[in-house]
Amino acid sequence: MEIIIHARHATLAEDFREIATEKLQALNRFSVLIESIKVEVLLEENPRHGKHAHQVTLTTHGAGPFLRAQGSSFNDLAAFDDAVKSFELQIRKAHEKSKDVGHDSLRKRA
Numbered sequence: 001m002e003i004i005i006h007a008r009h010a011t012l013a014e015d016f017r018e019i020a021t022e023k024l025q026a027l028n029r030f031s032v033l034i035e036s037i038k039v040e041v042l043l044e045e046n047p048r049h050g051k052h053a054h055q056v057t058l059t060t061h062g063a064g065p066f067l068r069a070q071g072s073s074f075n076d077l078a079a080f081d082d083a084v085k086s087f088e089l090q091i092r093k094a095h096e097k098s099k100d101v102g103h104d105s106l107r108k109r110a
Helices: 015-028 047-052 076-098 103-108
Strands: 002-008 036-043 054-061 068-073
Touching: 002 015, 015 036, 015 076, 036 076, 047 068, 054 076, 068 076
Parallel strands: 002 036
Antiparallel strands: 036 054, 054 068
């Protein structure tokens, strides 16, 4: 899985790339085919956004399901965590759909 990190109007924390790579690589446990993930970090400079000034968007590209998750919070790592939670739920759902479910109990009744 290729991970592309892109920052717009923001400077990333020193350890952000390492943490992001580690958390996204952990999602391989669901065995859903994902070629690449684009992580986009945006800092909204408008002071009215306050606690939601940092926005992170995760988007998949290539083979496999198209997934997109967004998170916003007071810093880039917290926003990334929000986005990863949503992203993980989507991957888990795709993983569950791909399982072969044999409804034997339903077939025996007929």
